[in-house]
Amino acid sequence: MKKKLGVFLFLLILFIGFLAIRFFVMDKQNSNGQLKVLVSPSASVFMDNVAVGKTPFEDKFKVGEYLLKLIPEGNATDTASWQSKIKIYKNTRTYVNMELGSSDISTSGEVFTSVKMTTPVKSGYGEVMVETEPQGAIVYLDNDEKGVAPVKLENVLKGDHEISVFMSGFFRRTQKINIDPGYQVNAKFKLAIDQSQTPKVEEKKTATDEASL
Structure with a gap:
């Protein structure tokens, strides 16, 4: 009887541990938001001064505040760069659409x-x-x-x-x-x-x- 009870408790602990790990992993995955950036002319995208891609750009980021910077590409020497603080929210999309001028x-x-x-x-x-x-x-x-x-x-x-x-x-x-x-x-x-x-x-x-x- 004690042996069966011990096995039951062991399985119960394993099950609770599995649920806890699954909840932690899913919550971590769901703590992200999406960022979509469209720019004219095309530009390189920097998040907190780290290059993350080129426009058109779309990717997931952890929830929080970032410094978004757009630097024109190629021959757009007469086009100014642009930067601003943006926020990424959980399970939502932050949409940025810019037309860079001189x-x-x-x-x-x-x-x-x-x-x-x-x-x-x-x-x-x-x-x-x-x-x-x-x-x-x-x-x-x-x-x-x-x-x-x-x-x-x-x-x-x-x-x-x-x-x-x-x-x-x-x-x-x-x-x-x-x-x-x-x-x-x-x-x-x-x-x-x-x-x-x-x-x-x-x-x-x-x-x-x-x-x-």
């Missing part, structure tokens, strides 16, 4: 993440948090003006929507998003200056200049 003020794009909400929300709805660089851009959801960034859009029905941001003197940015029930989409837009709308300052002629005419 300088920071002519570079534009957006970074999107989706995070499970911790506060109760109506069934079938989610939220969108919109930020812009520079701040103060007008935010539109499905062509309806919703406010000035930064702004949180609450009770957004699940499904596909269109987010657009605009500020005078800058190019408009528009992106399609998908709202999952109970999730908040964090949308960060970087606006590029529209130099065609930048007022030109005429140089004042001095008395010496006029005398030489």
